[in-house]
Amino acid sequence: MSREQLTLFTLLLPAGIFFGAFFLLPMARLLLVGGSGQTGFAAYAAIVTDAGYFSSLVSTLALAAATTVITLVVSGIAGVFLQRNDFPGRPALVAMLTLPLAFPGVVIGFMVIVLAGRQGLIGSLTLALINEKVVFAYSMAGLLMGYVYFSIPRTILTVMATAEKLDPRLEEAARSLGATPWQVVRDVIIPGLKPALISAGAICFATAMGAFGTAFTLATRINVLPMVIYTEFTLQANIAMAAALSFVLGAVTWLVLALARTAAGASVAAAG
Numbered sequence: 001m002s003r004e005q006l007t008l009f010t011l012l013l014p015a016g017i018f019f020g021a022f023f024l025l026p027m028a029r030l031l032l033v034g035g036s037g038q039t040g041f042a043a044y045a046a047i048v049t050d051a052g053y054f055s056s057l058v059s060t061l062a063l064a065a066a067t068t069v070i071t072l073v074v075s076g077i078a079g080v081f082l083q084r085n086d087f088p089g090r091p092a093l094v095a096m097l098t099l100p101l102a103f104p105g106v107v108i109g110f111m112v113i114v115l116a117g118r119q120g121l122i123g124s125l126t127l128a129l130i131n132e133k134v135v136f137a138y139s140m141a142g143l144l145m146g147y148v149y150f151s152i153p154r155t156i157l158t159v160m161a162t163a164e165k166l167d168p169r170l171e172e173a174a175r176s177l178g179a180t181p182w183q184v185v186r187d188v189i190i191p192g193l194k195p196a197l198i199s200a201g202a203i204c205f206a207t208a209m210g211a212f213g214t215a216f217t218l219a220t221r222i223n224v225l226p227m228v229i230y231t232e233f234t235l236q237a238n239i240a241m242a243a244a245l246s247f248v249l250g251a252v253t254w255l256v257l258a259l260a261r262t263a264a265g266a267s268v269a270a271a272g
Helices: 003-034 042-049 051-084 089-102 104-117 122-131 140-163 169-177 181-210 213-218 224-234 239-271
Strands: none
Touching: 003 239, 042 051, 042 239, 051 089, 051 140, 051 181, 051 239, 089 140, 104 122, 104 140, 104 213, 104 224, 140 181, 140 213, 169 181, 181 239, 213 224, 224 239
């Protein structure tokens, strides 16, 4: 082994140990435990054949996808605007937008209840305006609100950091060639932000897939995988099924992150 190879091996060894100890071994253990129940490895097939499990999987995927799309749209627009415009109160506004990073999921769940719960602000306003109390905190809509709330801060910071590096001369050139404002956004700004949007969107999706605290707080009528895993493990004592669901949740999340990493890398290469 040459000196260069030895140096590379030495540098990569800690990362390899960490990856094996905290990802490969736990996932392998989950895989085996998931197949240790009465039905064996057929438990994995039950996730798509059993209506309850499959519904929770689809609901979780749809919720994570909706959270990602809404977060990217809001954070993309707000991030570019905040980066390019200086106005009184801008630092305070940026600080407020990033404040949710300090809150755990349970606190965010209670905030959603205060806003859209049975005694919440939205219910009081709608009761006064249309004589009907609108309550959605304990549904997928309330969970979506909570997920978007804690997803925006990290995404908007990523967008702002990337928007700072965009070359304004490209936008000026596009305008000089007759491009409309929408065309400038579509053909210049969005491609420039694409790697950051893909990376931030993948993290947003992964976080929404596995978030538990907010769902636990609002779990009156919510059927998402983290809650189903919790129920199977604690209430049903079905450890094998809980492990199988956990493995599928982790595998899907890892796959999305891997695909996003590949796409973001390809975007960077193409941009260069």
